[in-house]
Amino acid sequence: MPALEFDALSKTYGTLRALDDLSFTVGSGEIFGFVGSNGAGKSTTMRIALGVLAADSGEVRWDGRPLDFEARRHVGYMPEERGLYPKMKVGEQLVYLSRLHGLGTRDATSAMERWTEILGIAERRGDEVQKLSLGNQQRVQLAAALVHDPEILILDEPFSGLDPVAVDVMSRVLRDRADAGAPVIFSSHQLELVERLCDRVGIIKAGSMVTTGAVDDLRSSTAPRWLVDAPGAPPGWTAGLAGVTTVSTDGTRSIVEVADAPDAEQAVLRAALSTGPVREFARHRPSLTELYRHVVSENAAGGAPVPGATASVAVPAA
Amino acid sequence: MSAPARSGAWEGVRLVAGREITQRIRTKSFLWTTVVLLVLVVLATVGASFLMRSETVLQVGVTDETASLSESVTATAESLGASVEVVTVSEADGRSQVTDEELDALVVGSADDFSVVAKSTLDATLSTVFGLLDQQATLAGEILALGGDPAAVSSAVASAAPDVESLDPPPEVDGSQIIAGFVVGILLFISLQICGQLVAQGVVEEKTSRVVELLLVTLRPWQLMTGKVLGIGAVGLGQVAVIAGAGVVTASALGLTDSIKLDLGATALWTTAWFVVGFTMYALLFAATAALVSRQEEVAAVTTPILLLMMFPYIVGVSVAPWAPDNPLVVWLSYIPFTSPLIMPIRVALDAVPDWHVVAALAGNLVVIPVLVWLSGRIYSNAVLRTGSRIKVADAFRGA
Secondary structure, three states: OOEEEEEEEEEEEOOEEEEEEEEEEEEOOOEEEEEEOOOOOHHHHHHHHOOOOOOOEEEEEEOOEEOOOOHHHHEEEEOOOOOOOOOOEHHHHHHHHHHHOOOOHHHHHHHHHHHHHHOOOHHHOOOEHHHOOHHHHHHHHHHHHHOOOOOEEEEEOOOOOOOHHHHHHHHHHHHHHHHOOOOEEEEOOOHHHHHHHOOEEEEEEOOEEEEEEOHHHHHOOOOOEEEEEOOOOOOOOOOOOOOOEEEEEEOOEEEEEOOOOOOHHHHHHHHHHOOOOOOEEEEEOOOHHHHHHHHHHHHHOOOOOOOOOOOOOOOOOO | OOOOOOOOHHHHHHHHHHHHHHHHOOOHHHHHHHHHHHHHHHHHHHHHHHHHHHHHEEEEEEOOOOHHHHHHHHHHHHHOOOEEEEEEOOHHHHHHHHHOOOOOEEEEEOOOOEEEEOOOOOOHHHHHHHHHHHHHHHHHHHHHHOOOOHHHHHHHHHOOOOOOOOOOOOOOOOHHHHHHHHHHHHHHHHHHHHHHHHHHHHHHHHHHOOHHHHHHHHOOHHHHHHHHHHHHHHHHHHHHHHHHHHHHHHHHHOOOOOOOOOOHHHHHHHHHHHHHHHHHHHHHHHHHHHOOOOOHHHHHHHHHHHHHHHHHHHHHHHHOOOOOOOOHHHHHHOOOOOOHHHHHHHHHHOOOOOHHHHHHHHHHHHHHHHHHHHHHHHHHHHHOOOOOOOOOHHHHHHOO
16 A cells, blocks of 8 residues: 655754754555644645645655656645735636646536536536635635546645535545545644544644544543533542542533543542432543644643553554 | 766757747747738738829820830839839710829820820829920921931930939938838847847746756856846747738738849848847847846836837937938947947848948947857846845846
């Protein structure tokens, strides 16, 4: 299975270290969500992969070979800064861009027709791009990334500015491309979406990959957490329990973390019952948002990385 | 479906150039400038033709009695550099036509003893013509009376011209050449300036819209720059060719080409050749400097030095050159790269320069082009992906 490897990328702007020995791998047929705060280095990584920026060191490989100028023709790219000719017609523009990627006129035209159809902008083919709404321009931008039938997709925030219907269309398209064998890497701040769509996630912070892995793996990487809804429990009711910490409290509901041992949660349940009725007691799986906050805050506090997470995780066998 | 292999780097250049051509010729501004320049050139040609006619063709009337003189009148006038049209009329009609200024002169009397009717005073050229005719007739009569052969004498006299060797012959420039010089100078300046600005705006448009980042995934910067320059150049060349062609066609249709000194074909051809050379040089400069900025508003500021570089030879070209094609400033500027594309064609129109000088100047300009390609390619490549504030030329050159 070919894979897209980002190997030890480093990039410095003056005194700012934008990428610091960044490595990760995206397998064929895998959707990889690239998450991180603004300025963490997501766009820099993608731009290096597309050759519009040169890395100080490190390299990006596809199928074991460097992703060079020739190979990049097979990449579908959506830059962070959206870019299309404002005064060129949608259809002509897409045909032109796919021809630049090496398609013949006929193939390019039929690909343009197919993708404008799929993305719901078929009626706008004859309009200048600048006459379209921002959402529709975004769809054209995605069509531009897809119209040459790329083997690899690298999309910088493809979902920003899309309405829910377009998000669904876009999600489906990404899944289709991955099912067809393309590695798909995209960045996003919409973590629920990333959680829903991605096979694996990478969280980047200050130019380094803090953690990568399947969302489920990342979730279970923290110590077991339980949700307890005990209306009669006074504040600090878990204080006497060994190895138990309260992570958060929301009204009568608390989330507690217990030691990773069999039946460690039973002591919590007993303590809760002793304060009165217990309405809910369930295993709590942290969302990607919580994980992300956890990662970002822990590192900001200078703490250790997420327990159980590695700097680089091998591609899970598909 | 996998993409077929693309045939080399020039395919990319061709695609970029093709896009420029199809997009440019559809714009309203392009159509309008073409139409305006066309009208300008046709009007100038028509104007020139009026000027030519009123200048040279004199109308002379002869009666049946003096009709035998018409050949001598035409021949003598021609030897003086004037063209005369002779018509045969009755004396009464002729006199009224002279009064109405339809005829410049009417020859009455007999072939041996004629007199000339003019409205107020006789045209200076015609006065000389008839003076010569009269002298010849008198001379022939005297020679005959002395028993000589008037024909032999007149041919001997005709060949008795002094042999003059001119060391520095003054350039002879006629009205048509001056007009052509103006038109060529203005046309080249406007076209080069418009096309250069189009290149600059095109470069910045790609930076402003950020589409350049998408393009540079599949294109090298030099391919993008070359394609843009070639595409816009082809459009400009087409425009110049159409306009120059319209001038030539109008001139031929008006029968202007027979009576003027101007070599229309050579002028049109050289103008086109100089456009190609001048455009290449200036377009490369425009492309490189425009890549330094990210907003259309800043284009004017960075391209002003180039415009001044074009303005100087243009002003000299249309203000000094037509009256003094051998002025030292004009001559020097016509050989220096960058200024010569705007001046040399004017001198060509004025026929003030031998062909091999033009070829030499052209070669001098061509030598500069590879250096320009390298220099502007480097600046463009280093600057085109850097958005934000204006980049210093030196930084772009070093690639810092």
